[in-house]
Amino acid sequence: MEKKITVLRGDGIGPEIVNEALRVLDAVCKKYGHTFTYTDVDIGGCSIDKFGVPITDEGMEQCKNCDSVLLGAVGGPKWDSVDPSIRPEKALLKVRSELGLFANLRPTKLFPQLADASPLKDTVVGQGIDLMIVRELTGGIYFGKRSTTETNGEKVATDEMLYTEHEIERIGRVAFESARKRNKKLASVDKANVLDCSRLWRAVMHRLSEEYPDVQYSDILVDNTAMQLIRDPGQFDTIVTENMFGDILSDEASMLTGSIGMMPSASLSSGTLGMYEPIHGSAPDIAGMNIANPLGTILSAAMMLRYSFSMTEEADAIEAAVNRVLDEGYRTGDIMQEGMKKVSCSEMGTLVAERI
Ligand code: IPM
């Protein structure tokens, strides 16, 4: 098959980790006889430096006219003081919104080889961690109206949180379908004891749950979820939640697995076009040092093959290759432990590619 992939390397460690994912994708092409063509587009701080905006209109067009988008990471302290309307993160939100990527899947899985790397090893790791967080990605407080005004001599800031029934229902369906393919257990996370958005969210989810009687459904408040994820993560299978809660809970959940560097994500639309990126940020403190963990990006590339290209066997091959490299004891610094073999970012990518 031939596929056109738009590549957004971004800032910080973005370029390094994306290079390794492309190395692995090239190995997949070679083995399975596919042709992937890559087109680079600047995004985030590097685009601000070149063009004065975090993504150009031509760049956006390129993202819309391809088969899928692979992203590294955006942002860094260098751009912390630029005008909020052109911050690096704005470009990411723009791509998510303009491509209609409303469903963000964040699988949180503990590779048994890394059990000792989890800071919670004594309490939770025995249970094994295998969650799917389904995060609503194009609504809520991220996309509501914002303003900073001055009233009675002091500054006042507002960020509006807004959800329509339609937005809740379509992410709800993604979550119920995803739960169906897993352990048929779905927890919907909200703050219905305080927020109207959450009360609407809950009502829509309840209505949907009647269409999915085979899925064991429950509601849980977000603060309790934060606690339960640490106390007893094994009780969860699929979690669905609104945009900001999903952002926060997925970072928390990543620590159950030992390192945020391991976690991939898929942002999906109602068609096959998707964007794939690790859930971590641009890690400016280690940028350019060739020590970042590329596995989150490599596993995101596997999700791209699975969800956008329906290449199940190829996606399985990447995941199996990652497993083998971990079995063989290779570790980047973030997951390094005694007795293991420490490798650089590029060595890790090469090792995975060789095992395809
Ligand atoms: C993520 C990131 C982004 C988000 C930032 C960079 C805008 O934290 O993908 O989780 O908040 O969605």
Ligand code: MG
């Ligand atoms: Mg985040």
